[in-house]
Amino acid sequence: MKLFTVKNTNDKGKGLFSSCDIKKGTKIFSIDLSKKKSYSQKEISQNPKMQSDHWDYIGRKRYVISFHPYSYMNHSCDPNTLVKHTSISKSTFVAIKNIKKGEELTYDYGVNAIDQFGKNDWILNCKCGNKNCRKKIPSDFFKQPLSIRNKYSKYLPPSIKRKYKDRL
Numbered sequence: 001m002k003l004f005t006v007k008n009t010n011d012k013g014k015g016l017f018s019s020c021d022i023k024k025g026t027k028i029f030s031i032d033l034s035k036k037k038s039y040s041q042k043e044i045s046q047n048p049k050m051q052s053d054h055w056d057y058i059g060r061k062r063y064v065i066s067f068h069p070y071s072y073m074n075h076s077c078d079p080n081t082l083v084k085h086t087s088i089s090k091s092t093f094v095a096i097k098n099i100k101k102g103e104e105l106t107y108d109y110g111v112n113a114i115d116q117f118g119k120n121d122w123i124l125n126c127k128c129g130n131k132n133c134r135k136k137i138p139s140d141f142f143k144q145p146l147s148i149r150n151k152y153s154k155y156l157p158p159s160i161k162r163k164y165k166d167r168l
Contacts, residue, residue, distance in 0.1 A: 014072045022099040034089040038062035058089035076106035078130040085157035110137040110144045111152040
């Protein structure tokens with residue numbers, strides 16, 4: 001049974017919504033971006049047809065464009081899903097709360113910002129509206145508040161944990 005559907009939100013473009021009640025701990029879907037054609041930042045920047053909000057870093061300075069339904073998941077500072085990485089290009093999305101049918105599925109973009117760790121900085125001006133909204137979400141996991149890093153560091157890809165073990 002498909003647990004989600006892509007549809008328009010009131011104010012954020014498209015979003016991913018639950019198509020049924022989902023219990024906490026349920027695997028919603030997995031993705032493997034390692035089989036997709038990849039590009040360098042230079043290739044992307046030199047080709048206007050490649051400009052998109054759907055680029056994902058897969059390691060070794062390579063990116064893929066993906067229109068998997070997860071690409072439509074919006075950010076929230078109080079998300080209802082979590083991304084568990086088995087590698088930098090393979091992930092599973094799991095419900096971290098009970099989710100009602102029709103509820104938007106969200107995750108915390110800052111938790112998964114494992115792109116270039118400060119070499120390609122961007123900041124998301126958050127408008128999630130949650131009472132604990134951080135307002136500014138940096139692209140570097142290690143620039144997240146300590147409480148966020150402590151909460152989510154165990155879900156980083158193993159390669160990132162090894163490479164940055166002194167910062168965890």
